[in-house]
Amino acid sequence: MDLMKEELERQVAASLEAQPKLLPFIAELLADVDALGSSPGAVVNLLRSLGLPGAMILDVGCGKGAISVNVARELGWHAHGVDAFQPFIDHATQTASENGVASLCEFTCDDMRKVVRSGKSYDVVIYAAHGPLLDAVPCVDLLRMCVRAGGYIVIDDGFLRENVDSVPDGYRSYRRHAETIIQMTAHGDRLIREDVYSAEERNTIDGQTTASIRARAEVLAARHPEAAPMFLEYIQNQERECQILLDIHVPATWILQRQDRR
Ligand SMILES: C[S@@+](CC[C@H](N)C(=O)[O-])C[C@H]1O[C@@H](n2cnc3c(N)ncnc32)[C@H](O)[C@@H]1O
Numbered sequence: 001m002d003l004m005k006e007e008l009e010r011q012v013a014a015s016l017e018a019q020p021k022l023l024p025f026i027a028e029l030l031a032d033v034d035a036l037g038s039s040p041g042a043v044v045n046l047l048r049s050l051g052l053p054g055a056m057i058l059d060v061g062c063g064k065g066a067i068s069v070n071v072a073r074e075l076g077w078h079a080h081g082v083d084a085f086q087p088f089i090d091h092a093t094q095t096a097s098e099n100g101v102a103s104l105c106e107f108t109c110d111d112m113r114k115v116v117r118s119g120k121s122y123d124v125v126i127y128a129a130h131g132p133l134l135d136a137v138p139c140v141d142l143l144r145m146c147v148r149a150g151g152y153i154v155i156d157d158g159f160l161r162e163n164v165d166s167v168p169d170g171y172r173s174y175r176r177h178a179e180t181i182i183q184m185t186a187h188g189d190r191l192i193r194e195d196v197y198s199a200e201e202r203n204t205i206d207g208q209t210t211a212s213i214r215a216r217a218e219v220l221a222a223r224h225p226e227a228a229p230m231f232l233e234y235i236q237n238q239e240r241e242c243q244i245l246l247d248i249h250v251p252a253t254w255i256l257q258r259q260d261r262r
Contacts, residue, residue, distance in 0.1 A: 027087040032212040035066040037129030055123040060112040065092025072101035128156035158251040
């Protein structure tokens with residue numbers, strides 16, 4: 001495998017708290033989970049408030065397409081979802097058909113780091129449940145390049161709790177609230193909406209997700225006993241991630257409006 005493909009696979013796996021060797025099993029492990037860390041309902045409500053009939057969104061790292069399909073179904077907007085994991089793209093395409101919105105959705109398997117630099121411009125770009133994954137700090141530098149002047153950047157993620165003093169490896173790019181806002185608006189874009197959720201509320205969703213993954217892992221382990229420790233490690237990583245987020249993170253969704261200095 002070439003080095004770039006290998007690096008991309010590592011990034012995809014890491015974004016799912018997995019080792020690359022687990023990727024062949026990921027689609028089955030996550031078969032009962034539609035949204036991989038985001039809340040499509042919350043994102044749709046946020047977008048609805050913009051009142052942009054027929055808008056075109058770019059959903060980067062769209063996973064199984066939960067946000068794009070919901071946006072198309074609920075708002076009638078057009079969605080372009082990009083994800084580097086082909087099984088998720090296949091699933092998203094099928095879900096769009098099942099929901100009667102195939103004509104509004106396009107899903108492509110590609111590296112989001114390339115897509116955000118492609119020079120195409122959308123009404124809205126959505127960056128959901130990724131943490132600081134794009135290779136720029138802050139990643140809003142790149143996201144804003146995909147939207148037209150006056151277009152919108154939606155970030156579904158969160159910030160560090162105020163009282164946290166020790167942050168585990170892998171979470172160090174998170175900032176406290178004030179610094180997060182400074183980073184996001186560093187280009188003069190306008191923060192037009194912020195919704196903050198309770199970590200406990202988000203954790204309940206994650207707990208349900210972990211339970212369904214555990215059930216799938218047990219079925220897989222019976223079929224592939226040699227790989228059972230790998231499945232167990234994955235479940236433990238998921239539980240660790242839930243606990244870390246509960247301890248250090250406040251979930252939030254933001255809408256920024258791109259402003260261009262004259
Ligand atoms: C935590 S999931 C979030 C998925 C989706 N936004 C959601 O909320 O359901 C992260 C996703 O990013 C994708 N991903 C990671 N690195 C990527 C890259 N460089 N290009 C495209 N997709 C990537 C993974 O395949 C995975 O589907």
